[in-house]
Every structure is written in structure tokens, then in C-alpha cells.
Amino acid sequence: MMNKLRRRRWLCMVVFVLLVVWVCLISNSVMVRTVDTDLQRSVARLGGDVEKTSKKTVKPGCNCVSISLQANKETVNISSLIRFPPVLFNENIDNFTFDNGHLFQCTQPNGPGPDGIEDLMCIPRPHYLPGYKNPCFYDKYQLFYCMPYYIILGFDKCGTTDLSYRLQLHPSVLKSIAYLYKEIYYWSWRRFGLFVKTSMRVMKFREYYSSFNNASDIIEPLAGQANQPIVGDGGPTDGWDFRGWQMDPQNAGLSEPRVLAPHHIRHLLKEPRFIVLMREPAERLYSDYLFLRYGDSPEKFDRDARTSIDMMNECLKVNTTRQCFYSRQYFQKTPARLHIGCYSVFLREWFSVFHRKHFFFLRSEDYKKDIRGNLQAVFAFLGIDSLPDTLLDTISDQEKRLQTTQKKKAGPMLPETKKMLQDFYQPCNKDLAQLLGDDKYLWNNT
Structure with a gap:
């Protein structure tokens, strides 16, 4: 009698487990079909071929489409799908200071x-002190700190290291405690x-402005004096x-x-x-690719460039420009x-x-042709004195910093690769x- 009861209980348990598995399979099938249908509709609206579109899956907690594909034999350029958002600059944002910080509520008090x-x-925002050119302040412990007066925003492999090095040869420009005396990456x-494609310890804001401690020590006794030195990032x-935007508490739950x-x-x-250097994009990409040692030959670069274009094109079919360009997933996978x-x-x-x-x-091309003249223009922008001709010539004649030596060994990119990237x-x-009001940024003359 007991054995029969045990067998019945065992059979009931088996039937129950099988029923649960069957329900899960049915649910997943419905979810996958729904996702595929939505993707097919998106591609169809863009005139794409549904059958040839790479399979995509949506991961839980991810606001972007997962991309997994190989380079096609013929890369189709659909970069026209990139949507450039309007400039949102307006008086409300222009007047934004910490005093009206209610525009962005604190989420972690x-x-x-x-x-x-x-x-x-x-x-x-710190209560910045009068009498200093740099934004400087005393903290609650009465310790003196300075923030950067200028920031070189980019872009990679456009000559930022060389420009920063020459700027710091000016007597009024101080160095920070950072890689190459300039790169904090905060x-x-x-x-x-975050790091390139790995991770590192999270840096606190206090650590960031402590990176300028050596400059702060020099600046502190100079309040009210003319020709004060400055420090930059x-x-x-x-x-x-x-790509870290989803980790920012202000963006929690947003697409x-x-x-x-x-x-x-x-x-x-x-x-x-802000100082911004920009280089012809195809040449910038090739230099960046070789510098990071993603490859070492024009042939491999051609294959990887085609794969990167394919990945971006696939992403743009079903996502916004911002979702694709700021995607951690794309950054990790793109070669x-x-x-x-x-x-x-x-x-x-x-x-x-x-x-x-x-x-x-x-x-970058203009900077390389006339380092002397462009340095003078940057000095004027930063509000620091011009230099005597002899010193300016000495700074201008310095050897170029952080050259991509791998490019000399690899040689130029293939002509067909350059044409594809330029397109x-x-x-x-x-x-x-159009944004800057200057056709030289079409790079038609390079």
C-alpha cells in the first residue's frame, strides 16, 4: 500500500515538472516570436530584407538590441540612418548652475x-574663490583645491597628447598628477x-580634483596676481x-x-x-586601430572595418543613433x-x-601644418600671454609626441577601405x- 502511494506521488511530481517545463517553453516561444515580429516590422519600414537581417535577441534589463553577425562579402552603407538630434541649447540650460540644481534632482542623498x-x-558646486583664474576653493577642512581651467575633450588619435605637451611648455600652464600629465579619464x-574594454576601481569626485594638488599648491599663494598659471584636464x-550613461543614477530605467x-x-x-581636435575620420580610425593593436595589417583592418560598419548599420535599423553610439555592447564587440x-x-x-x-x-591636419600659429591661437583662447619668438619656435620644433609607430610598419590602408569609410x-x-559653419570639416581637401 505504501509503495503504491509513493509511486503515485512520484508520478504526480513528474507530471507537475513536465507541465511547468511545457508552460515555460510555450512562454519563451511566444516572447521570441513577438520580438522577431517587432524587428521585422522595423526593418520592413526601412525597406530592408527581413530574411537577410541578422537574428537579434533582447536581453533582460537591456534597452538595446543584441548584435551578433559576421562581416558580409559586400558591406552595404546605410549610414544615412544616423539621426542627428537637434541642438538643445536654450536659455534655461545656459543659466543652469548649482543654485538652480532642482532641474536635476539628487537621487542619492x-x-x-x-x-x-x-x-x-x-x-x-564648490564656492569658488575670487582672485583666481582657475576655479579654486577651500573644502570643509580648509584644504585648498583647484579644478581644471580647460579640458581637451578629444578626439583619440587626433593629436591631443602632442598639443597638451606643447601647452605645458608654456610657463603659465601647469601639469596634473595624471597619465602623460593630462589624462585622468574621470x-x-x-x-x-570603466577602462578601454575592461573595468577598474570607481573613482570618487574628490579623487578627481585631488589630481590637481600639485598645481593647487603653486596657485594658492597667487590670489589677485596677474598672469596666474592654469591647469587643465x-x-x-x-x-x-x-557608454557609462546607464550606470548614472540620473538615468536609471531610461532608454x-x-x-x-x-x-x-x-x-x-x-x-x-574646451579644446577639440578632429582628424579626417577614416585616417583617425586606422591610426586608432593600429595604436590599440586590434590588428597589424591593412588587410585585417579592411575586414574589421567592414564588420564594424555592418554592426553599426544593423544597430541603426532598430535603435536610435544615441542608443547605438553610446552602447556598451557595441563598444565591447566592435573590432x-x-x-x-x-x-x-x-x-x-x-x-x-x-x-x-x-x-x-x-x-589635426591644420595643427600639423602650422603648429606655431595654432599654438598662438590656443594661447589666446585660454587667455594666457603669447611667448617670445625664440621660445615659441623652441616649443613648435619639439618632436611629435605619442606617434603611432605601428602605422609605419603596417603601411597605409587599402584604397578600397578608405573609399568605404569615407562613404x-x-x-x-x-x-x-553645418554644425560648425565651416566646410573644411568635410575634409574634401585631405
């Missing part, structure tokens, strides 16, 4: 969250614990790498960012000045950092918060030229 990431909108990487990723690095810098710094060269996508984010007067723009970047260059 009790300090950083479990991941250690701070809500920078919970940190009041706004784009370290406040989120020169991490070239801060202008474009927004697109509401707050990015420009908003935080506007909240915490006083009248910053070449293609998206960086669409400069205007990122500059529009900065222009949504800062007036054009805060920026100095320079093409991809053409809409981006056109938008950049």
Missing part, C-alpha cells in the same frame, strides 16, 4: 550606491569604473565615450540618457574652456572604434549644455560642417 558610483547632482571612464575620451558628462561638468565647474569619427553626434550633446563660446575647434562618414562630416 546618503552617498554613493552599492556600486560605488556617485550621483554628481548630489554634490553642490568623466568618461573612472567615475563608472586632457583625457580625449571625455568628449565622446558616454536614452537624460544626463551626460556635459551636464555634470556644467554643474560642478566654473566657465570651463574597430568606428563610431568615434562621427564627431557631430557627440558635439551636439555638448552644445545642448554649453554655448559655442566655450569651445576651440581645430583640425560611411560622409553624412557625419556634412552634419559637422
Whole structure:
């Protein structure tokens, strides 16, 4: 009798488990069919071939489409799908200071969250002291600190290291305690614990401004004096790498960012000045690719560039430009950092918060042709004295810094690769030229 009862119980348990498994399978099948149907509709609206579209899956907790594909034999350029958002600059944002910080409510009044990431909108702007050119202040312990007077926003492999090095040869420009005396990577990487394609320890805001301690010690006794020295921040990723946006407490649960690095810098710094170097995008990509050792030959670069274009095109079919360009997933999977060269996508984010007067723009090609003249222009933008001709000549004649030696060994990219990349970047260059009001950013003469 007992054995029969046990067998019945065992059979009931088996039937119950099988029923649960069957229900789960049916539910997953319905979910997958729903996702596939939505994707097919999106591609069909764009005139795409549904059958040839790469399979995509949506991961739980992810607001973007997962991309997994191989390079096609023929890369179809649909970069025209890139949607350039309007410049959102207006009087309300222009007047934004920590005094009207209610525009962005503090989400973590009790300090950083479990991941250690701070809500920078919970940190009041320091009370900056009069008499200093740099934004300087005393903290609650009466310790003196200075923030950067200028920031070199980018872009990677456009000559930012060389420009920063020559700037710091000016007697009025001090160095920070950072890699190459300039690169802290706080706004784009370290406040989120990110690195290139890995992770690192999360940096607190106090650690960021402590990176300028050596400069602060020099500046402190100079209050009210003329020709005060300045210090800057020169991490070239801060202008474009927004992939940490989903980790920002201000953007929790959003499908697109509401707050990015420009908003935080506007909240915490006083009248910053931004220097932006931009290079012909195809050449920038090739130099970046070789410098990061993603490959070592023009042939491999050609394959990886095609794969990167395919991945971006697939993403743009079903996502917004911001979702694709600021995607951690795309950044991790792309074999070449293609998206960086669409400069205007990122500059529009900065222009949504800062007036054009805060920026100095320079093409890498123009800087290389006339280092002396462009240094003088940068000095004027920063409000520091021009230099005697002999010293200016000495600075201008210095050997170029951080050259991509791998490029000399690999040789130039293949002509067909360059043509493909130029076609991809053409809409981006056109938008950049319109945004800055200068056709030289079409790079037709390079």
C-alpha cells in the first residue's frame, strides 16, 4: 500500500515538472516570436530584407538590441540612418548652475550606491574663490583645491597628447598628477569604473580634483596676481565615450540618457574652456586601430572595418543613433572604434549644455601644418600671454609626441577601405560642417 502511494506521488511530481517545463517553453516561444515580429516590422519600414537581417535577441534589463553577425562579402552603407538630434541649447540650460540644481534632482542623498558610483547632482558646486583664474576653493577642512581651467575633450588619435605637451611648455600652464600629465579619464571612464574594454576601481569626485594638488599648491599663494598659471584636464575620451550613461543614477530605467558628462561638468565647474581636435575620420580610425593593436595589417583592418560598419548599420535599423553610439555592447564587440569619427553626434550633446563660446575647434591636419600659429591661437583662447619668438619656435620644433609607430610598419590602408569609410562618414562630416559653419570639416581637401 505504501509503495503504491509513493509511486503515485512520484508520478504526480513528474507530471507537475513536465507541465511547468511545457508552460515555460510555450512562454519563451511566444516572447521570441513577438520580438522577431517587432524587428521585422522595423526593418520592413526601412525597406530592408527581413530574411537577410541578422537574428537579434533582447536581453533582460537591456534597452538595446543584441548584435551578433559576421562581416558580409559586400558591406552595404546605410549610414544615412544616423539621426542627428537637434541642438538643445536654450536659455534655461545656459543659466543652469548649482543654485538652480532642482532641474536635476539628487537621487542619492546618503552617498554613493552599492556600486560605488556617485550621483554628481548630489554634490553642490564648490564656492569658488575670487582672485583666481582657475576655479579654486577651500573644502570643509580648509584644504585648498583647484579644478581644471580647460579640458581637451578629444578626439583619440587626433593629436591631443602632442598639443597638451606643447601647452605645458608654456610657463603659465601647469601639469596634473595624471597619465602623460593630462589624462585622468574621470568623466568618461573612472567615475563608472570603466577602462578601454575592461573595468577598474570607481573613482570618487574628490579623487578627481585631488589630481590637481600639485598645481593647487603653486596657485594658492597667487590670489589677485596677474598672469596666474592654469591647469587643465586632457583625457580625449571625455568628449565622446558616454557608454557609462546607464550606470548614472540620473538615468536609471531610461532608454536614452537624460544626463551626460556635459551636464555634470556644467554643474560642478566654473566657465570651463574646451579644446577639440578632429582628424579626417577614416585616417583617425586606422591610426586608432593600429595604436590599440586590434590588428597589424591593412588587410585585417579592411575586414574589421567592414564588420564594424555592418554592426553599426544593423544597430541603426532598430535603435536610435544615441542608443547605438553610446552602447556598451557595441563598444565591447566592435573590432574597430568606428563610431568615434562621427564627431557631430557627440558635439551636439555638448552644445545642448554649453554655448559655442566655450569651445576651440581645430583640425589635426591644420595643427600639423602650422603648429606655431595654432599654438598662438590656443594661447589666446585660454587667455594666457603669447611667448617670445625664440621660445615659441623652441616649443613648435619639439618632436611629435605619442606617434603611432605601428602605422609605419603596417603601411597605409587599402584604397578600397578608405573609399568605404569615407562613404560611411560622409553624412557625419556634412552634419559637422553645418554644425560648425565651416566646410573644411568635410575634409574634401585631405
